[in-house]
Amino acid sequence: MTEKELRLKTAEIEKISHLDYFNIAISVDCVIFGYDEKELKVLLIKSDLEEFAGLHSLLGDLIRPDEDLETASYRILKERTELDDVYLEQVQAFGSINRHPSGRVITIAYYSLIDIKNHKLQLNHNQLNWHPVNTIRKLAFDHKLILDTCLKRLQEQVMETPVVFNLLPEKFSLRELQELYEAILGVELDRRNFRKKISIKDWLVDMDEMENDVPHRPGKLYRLKAEHKRNNPLTARI
Amino acid sequence: MTEKELRLKTAEIEKISHLDYFNIAISVDCVIFGYDEKELKVLLIKSDLEEFAGLHSLLGDLIRPDEDLETASYRILKERTELDDVYLEQVQAFGSINRHPSGRVITIAYYSLIDIKNHKLQLNHNQLNWHPVNTIRKLAFDHKLILDTCLKRLQEQVMETPVVFNLLPEKFSLRELQELYEAILGVELDRRNFRKKISIKDWLVDMDEMENDVPHRPGKLYRLKAEHKRNNPLTARI
């Protein structure tokens, strides 16, 4: 190796030699899960690309040069849903060469959880709608793969960390919580064992309140302990 | 919403409107773990950027417009180590705005596992060297964070899936395997319990051979069952 090759480059010089490579675009796609009517749903938009006419796609956008990955995901969420106090978690990058017909676009997938009923979105315009996750067969781009990957990640995390509470209203009964777990995991759970498991985790506070709109014996209401709430770290910093 | 706004765009038209965004570069960084002398090591290179003079960095490179993420990682591995029959797994994207002094570079981190002794690298030139993982304090860019994240992922996967065998020679004794687990997890393990746990997983084949270069009673040699071997999916396809 020669003296010349060993000489340190400055970042400026390196940048010039890299200019050829600045022609891959990079986007964020958000798998926004919601829960309503005992079903896990995902927020989809009608694709506006001719190539995918009739198909739906995830919410996504290109990342701007001056925003980091999290900022971009929160921006997309905010633009499309008006929400910014939301749980978001990165899952994986997807970068097959031909995944996007416009050119080379690498995307980074995030999943997000929101309580459908408490965050009424303006769904009527911009072709945005909730779709039950297990009715979805085909999406634009590789978005079905992204959805499946994010759902799998959600399923893995659900018993480990208190994330699902983002899908529920502030107060909820143990029955509602169990139905949510069943919807996410796609299995039936034993009521007594489920309650034991949850109570061991020590995530909940008994609110000394009862359900009052149910046509049967009302259950106690609980909420997530404040210490386990995870919101948007960007707004939390303010 | 007007008729015009509703009209579908073609991908071609969309591409034009996105041109502004094609100025983020995207790279792959590989955390290449190796195992030798009872220590978990990682392959690092002296940074060639003035800004990081004296620091080491992971092996990485910009992704070319015509290669997908996996291809890029395997290319980097191949260029730097001459190896292409290797386990590689995507961990996460890192995209803070100022993580790279040359400009905006989003990177996708992969980890890789290779058997140091069986794959003698040309370490002498190009400033490439193995470093014990737990002696590393500071790296160029955000590479320490990337390393820590990848190590955590490796630790999570190690008991779930048979990945660690990529760090060992074809034949190995249970002692060697246990020492490897201890190095990765950073804890001591009970010999009897470890052997039970491994035997339940049914990953290994008894080779009816003994160690022969040890200064004590030799142990049996095992190898990973063929059905659990995971190699480079790109070369495997050929």
Next chain:
DNA sequence: ACAAAAGTGTTACTCCTACACCCATGA
């Protein structure tokens, strides 16, 4: 009174942990 779900404990089983002795080999 009936329907619907709330609330609650025990038993059996599985899994995990902690722990100690004799054996085979090389020096």
Next chain:
DNA sequence: TCATGGGTGTAGGAGTAACACTTTTGT
């Protein structure tokens, strides 16, 4: 013969799964 690790089993504890009856409320 000594040093080194190989090889093995068991008992106690923790956690998990299966399972049924009584209670409360609304209709």
